[in-house]
Amino acid sequence: MGALICLAIDFKTGIASVAILFAVFQYLKRVSAPARWADSRRSYHLKLVRDNLIRAQKDHEHPRDWRPYVLVLSNDEEHMKQLLDFSSMIEGKSGITTAVRILQARGYRAVKLKAEAEKDLARKACIAGKIRRSQ
Numbered sequence: 001m002g003a004l005i006c007l008a009i010d011f012k013t014g015i016a017s018v019a020i021l022f023a024v025f026q027y028l029k030r031v032s033a034p035a036r037w038a039d040s041r042r043s044y045h046l047k048l049v050r051d052n053l054i055r056a057q058k059d060h061e062h063p064r065d066w067r068p069y070v071l072v073l074s075n076d077e078e079h080m081k082q083l084l085d086f087s088s089m090i091e092g093k094s095g096i097t098t099a100v101r102i103l104q105a106r107g108y109r110a111v112k113l114k115a116e117a118e119k120d121l122a123r124k125a126c127i128a129g130k131i132r133r134s135q
Contacts, residue, residue: 067095068094080099
């Protein structure tokens with residue numbers, strides 16, 4: 001606003017003040033750090049999560065709170081079935097089992113092998129009825 005008034009009163013001073021304001025604006029735009037939080041709701045919820053995690057850490061663990069996370073790695077079909085049976089016994093319907101098959105390929109072949117492996121694993125999981133498929 002002041003720069004525009006200077007421009008109206010004296011053209012040379014006005015041009016100089018507009019140039020200085022523009023330079024300061026460009027400097028601050030490049031130097032200023034990005035905002036840490038997008039909005040206060042996100043900050044509030046993250047603070048609640050942090051406080052609850054700290055509070056949960058102070059509590060004693062109870063055996064019924066045990067939730068195992070089992071990672072099954074195998075390329076052998078028969079061995080995978082045995083490992084999935086064993087993991088279902090360990091988790092006791094309270095944990096999560098992740099079955100993984102490692103594929104070595106590149107490019108289109110890798111995409112094709114991945115799709116085939118996902119279909120095969122989903123089919124076997126649905127047949128077994130022990131594993132829910134999530135997206």
